[in-house]
Every structure is written in C-alpha cells, then in structure tokens.
Amino acid sequence: MTSLEEFHSTAQELWIENSFLYYYHNDNDQMIIDSVYVLQDGKYVKQKIKHKKGIYQKQDYSFDYVRYQDQILTFNEKGYIEYTVPYLNGDTMYFGSSDTNLCSLDLKNQDINKITYDNDSVNFFISPKRTYILINKNDKYWTVYNTKTQTEKVLNDLNPYAHSNEHAFLSDEELLVYNSDCKTSIINLKTLTTTNLNVExxxxxxxxxxxxFDYHKTIITDVYQNKQQIMDIYLEKYDYNVCNNRFIIFHSLDDKKIVIVDFYKNKMKVLDYLGTNVYIGYFITEEKYLTLTDGQDYYIISLSEIF
Structure with missing residues (x-):
C-alpha cells in the first residue's frame, strides 16, 4: 500500500481542468480566477494570464486565457464570446456565441468564422484528433460537425438530454453513449452507424x-475487447469512476482508501486517503499523472511510479 503524507497546501480554493489548475475566490456568487498553473513534468507551473479582445459584426468580445499546447483555459468572457471549447485545433479556438451558435476564432489573426446559423447550438465536445464536434440543439437533438469537410449531420442515436458524463470519445471516430435501454452503444461518427453492446x-x-463483485474479489470486464481483470479486493461498497476508458478509480471516505486500476496494464494500486476526513477529488492528466485534491490542497502522483 502506498501512503501519501503531504499535500501542497494553500488557503485558497482550487479547481483542476485538464492540464490546468487555478485558484479562485467567489464575489457575489461569481467565480473570480486569481491565478492559473499548468502541469509540466510533474509540477504545477504558474502561467501568465493573457487578454484578448476584438469586434465581430459590430459586437465586442473579450476574454482572459492561458494556452498550453493544444489546450486553452478561458475565463471572464464578455460580449459575443460566451464560453469556449477547451481543446484547440491548431490555432483555432471554438466557442459558443451570444446568439447561441458554434463559431471559431483564429487566435493569430482573430478572424471569426460562424459555423452554425440556427441560434440553437450549445454544449460542444470535440474529438481527440479534432475531426468532429458534437453539438446539442437545446435538448432537441444532437448533430456532429466535421471540421475537415465542414459539414454537419444529425446524430439520431444520442439522447438529446444526455449529460456530459453520458457520452465519451472512444477514439476520434467512435463515440460511447447510452442507448434508450440504458445500455452502452458505440456510434461511428464517420458512417453514423451504431453498434449496440447490449450490456449496461x-x-x-x-x-x-x-x-x-464476488466474495473478496472485484471483476472488471471490457465487453468491447472481451478482456477481464480479476482483483483480490472487494470494492462493492466503494464509489467509482472511469477515466479515458482506461483507468477505473474506486474510492471510499469510510475506508479512507483510493484504488486505481490501469486496465490496459492489468495492474492496480491501493492508496491511503491522505489522513483527511473530507472527500478527495481526483484527476488524471495526459494519462501520466494522478492529482488528488480536497479543494484547497493537492498531491501529484506520477502513474509510472504507481504502476
């Protein structure tokens, strides 16, 4: 068992989003971001916050941001740009506009391209290689936009009310979803065909x-690849979550333990619960690091050291 003894401690509230960690405070129920860090070589490094502003069709826009590789964290959005997609396609940033459309902004020359014109497009999700963008039409239906062919098609097999944790990219072209029977399906975004796994x-x-869960055992089965991992530990009473369809993380505040499983490597590790009596959140970044946090402090673990 690995025991974690110290957190990086601060008196500020923090949150982690992809490779970014930011400290914030609340002012009149509004989150104000104070500083931004990026996880580099196992350490969070403070970043310079930049500001961008402009005009599109007589409408002002502005936002603060930090860019790191193909990721971007934006905040304090005002005017035409209301929220952004956190992954870049080269120098292109996608965003939701004040007139409820999907648009793109070239971060170099600040050219804005309006992609949808229906004033009904929200909740965007981009595929790993940036080929596809999911678009929700205000809980009516979903579409998928191809960034290469610049075409938009309807996705009939994705629930219009699907939450962000109810769909995930298995690859650049494959989308994991729950079907109408709450069983897992895979939509091929190129062909728009659906494969039902017929399993919840x-x-x-x-x-x-x-x-x-059997007596003293926990059995994980990948029904898509027909592989199985059997662990000599009983985890039925633990909460759990899946990251990147690779890591399964079990956690229990009562037992003060976190169990992380790397299904690809067929390995697991049990971690102590950091000697705290509060809930611990966890984030996996770039499939290299596990960050644990109680909302104020954090601890970084290299996955290469765990496994």
Whole structure:
C-alpha cells in the first residue's frame, strides 16, 4: 500500500481542468480566477494570464486565457464570446456565441468564422484528433460537425438530454453513449452507424466496462475487447469512476482508501486517503499523472511510479 503524507497546501480554493489548475475566490456568487498553473513534468507551473479582445459584426468580445499546447483555459468572457471549447485545433479556438451558435476564432489573426446559423447550438465536445464536434440543439437533438469537410449531420442515436458524463470519445471516430435501454452503444461518427453492446456498463461515466463483485474479489470486464481483470479486493461498497476508458478509480471516505486500476496494464494500486476526513477529488492528466485534491490542497502522483 502506498501512503501519501503531504499535500501542497494553500488557503485558497482550487479547481483542476485538464492540464490546468487555478485558484479562485467567489464575489457575489461569481467565480473570480486569481491565478492559473499548468502541469509540466510533474509540477504545477504558474502561467501568465493573457487578454484578448476584438469586434465581430459590430459586437465586442473579450476574454482572459492561458494556452498550453493544444489546450486553452478561458475565463471572464464578455460580449459575443460566451464560453469556449477547451481543446484547440491548431490555432483555432471554438466557442459558443451570444446568439447561441458554434463559431471559431483564429487566435493569430482573430478572424471569426460562424459555423452554425440556427441560434440553437450549445454544449460542444470535440474529438481527440479534432475531426468532429458534437453539438446539442437545446435538448432537441444532437448533430456532429466535421471540421475537415465542414459539414454537419444529425446524430439520431444520442439522447438529446444526455449529460456530459453520458457520452465519451472512444477514439476520434467512435463515440460511447447510452442507448434508450440504458445500455452502452458505440456510434461511428464517420458512417453514423451504431453498434449496440447490449450490456449496461459502468455508470456514471460511460465506458465499455462492467463490474462484478464476488466474495473478496472485484471483476472488471471490457465487453468491447472481451478482456477481464480479476482483483483480490472487494470494492462493492466503494464509489467509482472511469477515466479515458482506461483507468477505473474506486474510492471510499469510510475506508479512507483510493484504488486505481490501469486496465490496459492489468495492474492496480491501493492508496491511503491522505489522513483527511473530507472527500478527495481526483484527476488524471495526459494519462501520466494522478492529482488528488480536497479543494484547497493537492498531491501529484506520477502513474509510472504507481504502476
């Protein structure tokens, strides 16, 4: 068992989003971001916050941001740009506009391109290689936009009310979803065909895994790849989540333990609960690091050291 003894401690509230960690405070129920850090080589490094502003069709826009590789964290959005997609396509940033459309902004020359014109497009999710963008039409239906062909098509097999944890990219072209029977399906975004796995996989994060608990054992099965991992530990009373359809993380505040499983490597590790009596959140970044946090302090673990 690995024991974690110290957190990086601060008196500020923090949150982690992809490779970013930011400290914030609340002012009249509004989150104000004070500083931003990026996880680099196992350490959070403070970043310079930049500001961008402009005008599009006589409408002002502005936002603060930090860019890191193909990721971007934006905040204090005002005017035409209301919120952004956290992953970049080269120098292109996608965003939701004040007239409820999907648009793009070239971060170099600040050219804005309006992609949808229906004033009904929200909740965007981009595929790993930036080929596809999911678009929700205000809970009426979903579409998928191809960034290469610049075409938009309807996705009939994705629930219009699907939450962000009820769909996930299995690859650049494959989308994991729950079907109308709450069983896991895979939509091919190129062909728009759907493969039903006919199994209700782990919830709350959509995945290709099922769980079974026997006496002193926990059995994880990948029904898509027809592989199985049997662990000599009973985890039925633990909460759990799936990251990147690879890592399954079990946690128990009562037992003060976190169990992380790397299904690809067929390995697991049990971690002490950091000697705290509060809930510990966890984030996996770039499939290299596990960050644990109680909302004020954090601890970084290299996955290469765990496994």
């Amino acid at each position: 996989c782990i919830y709350p994060a959509v995945s290709t895994y099922t769980l079974k």
